[in-house]
Amino acid sequence: MATHHSTLSSKNKILSLDELHLSSEIRTKLNQLIEEFSFIEALNKLNIPVDNKILLHGKTGCGKTATAHAIGKALKKEVITLNLGGFVSSRLGETGKNIAEIFKKASFGNAVLFIDEFDFIGKIRDYDAKDSGEMQRLVNILIQQIDNLPDTSLLICATNHVEIIDTALLRRFQLKLYYEVPTKEQLDSYYDHILAQFPNEVNNVSRTYIISYAEAKDICYQQIKANVIQLEKQKQQ
Incomplete structure (x- = not known):
């Protein structure tokens, strides 16, 4: 089942x-x-x-x-x-x-x-x-x-x-x-909640609107991961 x-x-x-x-x-x-x-x-x-x-x-x-x-x-x-x-x-x-x-x-x-x-x-x-x-x-x-x-x-x-x-x-x-799809204010609050968990050097992301919370979360984490990887690459140089 x-x-x-x-x-x-x-x-x-x-x-x-x-x-x-x-x-x-x-x-x-x-x-x-x-x-x-x-x-x-x-x-x-x-x-x-x-x-x-x-x-x-x-x-x-x-x-x-x-x-x-x-x-x-x-x-x-x-x-x-x-x-x-x-x-x-x-x-x-x-x-x-x-x-x-x-x-x-x-x-x-x-x-x-x-x-x-x-x-x-x-x-x-x-x-x-x-x-x-x-x-x-x-x-x-x-x-x-x-x-x-x-x-x-x-x-x-x-x-x-x-x-x-x-x-x-x-x-x-x-x-x-x-x-319904969250408003800009609701999504900003959601973005703020996610980004508050990470240090400032990796939490700079471009915010997208007129999307669901799940889509916003995916966008957030994709950019944060890219920022973390880029930071690590710079340390290796």
Whole structure:
């Protein structure tokens, strides 16, 4: 299965929500989410459901995946990651069964289930017409699993193409958070954060804008590495 687990002991550093560069609107809604889970027993006594189905959508590289893992860290929950694009089998019946098993694992473990490339469920509707009936059954299975997810578990789905997702699926999400390309001010803050880790003699970089955080990070590190190598070459002369 194309799944993996991440916990607080993961060797890859999981950023906290405070360390992410999020818009004030997204941060406010995530703060509310964290508080709902922190006081879930009080809400349950009044039969008030928590918002436990979240859709993160927008441009790639703007923090959707990092947000999912940061939420898991804040809630001290294991994150089970499923990349839907690499998971859907040509034998769709098996895919439905495997998805049900993953939801079951997340439910029993009170975990965060993070489904990436959620739009793939829409893309494969364009495949061979002979698979259309099986595809609809897969969508129905996914809807059923989402509806049956207990309040103690959290479903987070991410997509770059929300427009192709079945509307019946979209209705299941209480929170839909849009990740847009960061502004110049937001990127400057991000560049400053990265460059502050390095000495002045290597942190002189040209800043590019109207790009994602991931692209900005790559540009930054490429130039810093070039500066370090150039400095070392000068020392050898």
